[in-house]
Amino acid sequence: MEPDLSIEFAGLKLANPIIAASAGTTETVDRMARLEEAGVGAAIMKSLFEDEICRQAPRPCFKVIRRGGSTTLYSYEQASVWGPERYAQEVSRARKELKIPVIASINCKTEKGWSEYSERMEDAGASAIELNVSCPHGSISFRMGTAAPEAILKAVETARAAVKLPLIVKLSGQFTSPPAIVAEVEKLGIQAVTLFNRFTGLEIDTDAEEPVMHGGYAGHGGPWALHFALRWISEISSATGLDIAGSGGVLEADDVVKYLLVGATAVQVCSLLYTKGLGETRRLVSGLAEWMSKKGYTRIGDFRGKVTGKAILGTAQVDRSQAGAFRVNPETCKRCGLCARVCIYGAPKGGRDEGYRIGPECKGCGLCAELCPAGAIFFQR
Numbered sequence: 144m145e146p147d148l149s150i151e152f153a154g155l156k157l158a159n160p161i162i163a164a165s166a167g168t169t170e171t172v173d174r175m176a177r178l179e180e181a182g183v184g185a186a187i188m189k190s191l192f193e194d195e196i197c198r199q200a201p202r203p204c205f206k207v208i209r210r211g212g213s214t215t216l217y218s219y220e221q222a223s224v225w226g227p228e229r230y231a232q233e234v235s236r237a238r239k240e241l242k243i244p245v246i247a248s249i250n251c252k253t254e255k256g257w258s259e260y261s262e263r264m265e266d267a268g269a270s271a272i273e274l275n276v277s278c279p280h281g282s283i284s285f286r287m288g289t290a291a292p293e294a295i296l297k298a299v300e301t302a303r304a305a306v307k308l309p310l311i312v313k314l315s316g317q318f319t320s321p322p323a324i325v326a327e328v329e330k331l332g333i334q335a336v337t338l339f340n341r342f343t344g345l346e347i348d349t350d351a352e353e354p355v356m357h358g359g360y361a362g363h364g365g366p367w368a369l370h371f372a373l374r375w376i377s378e379i380s381s382a383t384g385l386d387i388a389g390s391g392g393v394l395e396a397d398d399v400v401k402y403l404l405v406g407a408t409a410v411q412v413c414s415l416l417y418t419k420g421l422g423e424t425r426r427l428v429s430g431l432a433e434w435m436s437k438k439g440y441t442r443i444g445d446f447r448g449k450v451t452g453k454a455i456l457g458t459a460q461v462d463r464s465q466a467g468a469f470r471v472n473p474e475t476c477k478r479c480g481l482c483a484r485v486c487i488y489g490a491p492k493g494g495r496d497e498g499y500r501i502g503p504e505c506k507g508c509g510l511c512a513e514l515c516p517a518g519a520i521f522f523q524r
Contacts, residue, residue, distance in 0.1 A: 144441070145432060145436075146432055146435040146436055146440060146441050146442065147441060147442045147443075148160065148184075148428065148431060148432060148435075148443060149442075149443075150184070150408060150409060150443055151386075151408075152184075152185070152335060152386050152388065152408050152409045153271050153309040153310075153311055153334040153335040153386050154271070154309045154334055155185065155244045155246075155270055155271060155309065156244075157184035157185050157243075157244065157409065158182075158184050158243075159182065159183075159184040159428050159431070160184055160399070160403065160407075160408065160409040160410050160431075160443065161182070161183050161184050161399065161409075161410060161412060161424050161427050161428055161431075162183060162184055162185045162186065162187060162246075162388060162409050162410065162411045162412070163175070163178045163183045163185070163186040163187065163411070163412060163413075163416065163424065164187055164337075164390060164411035164412060164413035165187040165188060165189055165190050165248040165273060165275065165313075165413075166189055166220070166413045166416070166417070167189055167220055167417075168189075168413070168416045168417065168421060169186045169187060169188050169189050170188065170189040170223055170224075171233065172233060172236050172237045172240055172241065174421070175188070175237060175241055175243075175245065176240065176241060177421045177422075178243075178416075178421055178424060179241055179242065179243050181421055181422045181423070181424040181425045182424050182425045182427075182428040182429075183243060183412075183424045183428075184243065184244075184409070185243050185244040185245070185246060185270070185409075186237075186241075186243060186244075186245055186246065187246040187247075187248050187273050187411070188223070188230075188233070188234065188237070188245065188246065188247055188248055189222070189223045189248065190222050190223060190248040190249060190250050190275045190278065191222065191223050191225065191226075191227060191230040191247070191248065191249050191250070191260060191264075192221070192222035192223070192249075192250045192251075193249075193250065193251040193252050193253065193256035193260065194222075194250075194252050195226075197221045197222040197250075198221070198222050198223065198224050198225070198226070199221075199224065200219060200220050200221040200222075201219060201357045204218060204219045204220045204221070205217070205218055205219075205220065205417070206218075206346070206355060206356060206361075207418070208346055208363075213365070213366060213367055214365050214366065214418075215344075215363050215364070215365040215367065216363065216364050216365050216414040216417060216418060217344070217346055217355070217356060217361050217362070217363050218279075218341065218361055218362045218363070218364070219356050219357055219361045219362070220362075221278075222250065222278075227259075227260055227263050230247075230263075231263045231264065231266070231267040232267075234247050234264060234267035234268060234269050235267045235268050238267075238268040238269070238270070239268075244270035244271065245269060245270055246269060246270055246271045246272065246273050246311065247264035247267070247269035247271075247272050247273070248272070248273040248274075248275050248313075249261065249264065249272060249273075249274065249275060249302075250274075250275040250276070250278050251298065254297065254298075254301045257274075257298050257301040257302045257305070258301050258302065258304070258305040259305075261301075261302040261305040261306045261308075262305050262306060264306070264308070265305075265306040265307070265308050269308060270308075270309075271308055271309035271310065271311060271334070272302065272306065272308050272309070272310055272311070273310075273311040273312075273313050273337065274298060274299060274302055274310060274311065274312050274313065274333075275313050275340070276294075276295045276298050276299070276312060276313065276314070277295075277313050277314050277315035277339070277340040278340065278362075279340070279341055279342070279343040279344075279360065279361065279362035292318070292324055292327070295312075295314075295324070295328070296327055296328065296331065299312055299328050299331045299333060300331050303331050303332050303333065309333075309334040309335070310332075310333040310334055310335075311333070311334065311335040311336065311337055311388065312328045312333055312335075312336050312337070313336070313337040313340050313390075314328075314336055314337065314338060314339060314340065315339055315340050315342070315343075316338070316339035316340075316342065316371060316372070316375065316391075317342060317343065321338065321339075321375045321379065322375070322378060322379050322382060325338075325379050325383055325385070326382070326383070329383055329384065329385050333385065334385065334386060335385055335386035335387065335388060335408070336383075336385050336386075336387055336388070337387075337388040337390050337411060338372055338375060338376055338379065338387055338388070338389060338390060338407075339368075339371075339372055339375075339390055339391055340362075340390070341362035341363060341364040341368075341391075342362065342363055342364070342368070343360050343361075343362060343363075344360065344361060344362070344363035345360050345361075346361070346363075364391060364392075364413065364414050365392065365414055366392050366394055367392065368391030368392040369391060369392025369393070369398055369401070370392070371391070372389055372390065372391045372392065372402075373389075373401055373402065373405050376389055376402065376405045376406055376407050377405035377406065377450060377451045377455060378451075379406075380405060380406025380407065380448060380451050381406060381448070381451045381452040386408040386409070387406065387407045387408055387409075388407065388408065388409045388410065388411050389402035389405075389407035389409070389410045389411070390410070390411040390413070393410060393411075393412050393414075393415055393427070394415055395427075395430065396426065396427050396428075396429070396430020396431045396433070396434060397430070397434070398410075399427055399430070399431050400431065400434055403443060403446065403447045403448075404446060404447070404448070404449050404450040405448070405450050405451055406447065406448040406451045407447075408447070412424065412427065465507070466524055467507070467522055467523060467524035468501065468505060468507065468522075468523060469490075469501045469505055469507065469509065469511065469512060469520055469521065469522055469523070470500075470501060470520070470521055470522075470523050471491075471498070471499050471500050471501055471519055471520055472519045472520075472521065473498050475517050475518065475519040476498055476499060476517060476519040477516065477517045477519070478494075478495045478496075478498055478499065479516060479517075480494070480495060480499070481511075481514055481515065481516065482499060482501075482511035482514070482515060482520060483499065485510060485511060485514060486505075486510070486511055488504045488505060488506050488508075489502075489504050490502050490503075490504040490505035490506075490511075491511065501520070507522075509522065
């Protein structure tokens with residue numbers, strides 16, 4: 144029997160928890176139709192901005208930064224090219240032609256904008272609205288001044304007063320206390336939060352001695368973002384009544400599972416669709432179903448939130464016993480000497496001719512085992 148992947152998110156019924164995040168990949172009905180065919184549970188349209196300058200992205204607007212085996216999608220993509228009237232037309236068309244929920248996304252710089260744009264989206268037939276109060280190039284400043292949280296709360300309050308649609312607030316992780324800002328927006332009667340938007344970052348061209356992306360800051364996301372989001376969602380999910388869409392770092396179905404385990408209701412995907420293609424959602428959905436079948440879960444509620452609260456040990460609860468030691472398997476050791484080079488304790492003994500062994504100086508940190516290219520170092524209790 145196939146597991147049931149369906150969920151309810153922000154009052155919307157989704158066939159599965161995979162949501163295509165707001166981006167160029169969701170700008171048009173045609174692109175969202177491709178995502179629907181690939182199996183997404185919902186799509187959030189590329190953001191409509193009140194600030195017209197953001198409707199025209201500079202060229203190029205993407206750079207893939209590769210450092211030490213990791214990649215970052217560095218982006219200056221900005222907003223939908225459309226104004227409110229044309230954007231509303233696309234929302235209406237999407238609701239007529241697509242079966243999946245279509246969520247509008249707006250970013251405004253005035254109270255009037257938050258109110259009027261929200262009303263336009265409701266009139267156009269949007270399933271819900273994501274309030275994009277955290278875009279790296281948005282109108283609300285995210286230099287962490289005291290005005291930023293206040294501006295967010297005012298924007299949410301204004302939109303909430305204007306419409307009855309479900310509201311999702313997309314927050315930045317660049318606050319001192321993400322749980323505190325979630326608690327504040329929850330008081331305003333919204334249905335869900337997205338944790339988190341891309342960070343605002345900076346990359347430098349050392350030859351030109353200037354920023355690489357049009358002389359300024361840009362948004363950056365990628366695999367590195369996963370663990371940051373998991374950490375905060377694991378704490379926030381048990382303290383809020385809001386639905387949570389986890390966002391950042393998804394590459395594999397296992398990443399989707401991790402988000403659900405820490406209490407996320409749904410999972411947004413963006414960078415993966417850009418770098419691997421829109422069809423990648425099909426792999427995520429099938430991978431989630433396979434994992435659930437393997438574990439014997441019939442529905443997502445069977446395991447969602449399993450790794451939150453008391454399931455995560457505090458500092459005083461961690462097992463600090465010193466039993467066990469690391470060993471080298473001489474049959475698989477390639478005698479490369481990496482363990483000896485990286486060990487700050489001088490524990491690996493021997494050499495390329497006779498092979499390596501771990502001496503009594505070992506403190507059990509495990510770094511050699513993690514780095515060993517042959518997997519020849521193991522822990523034995």
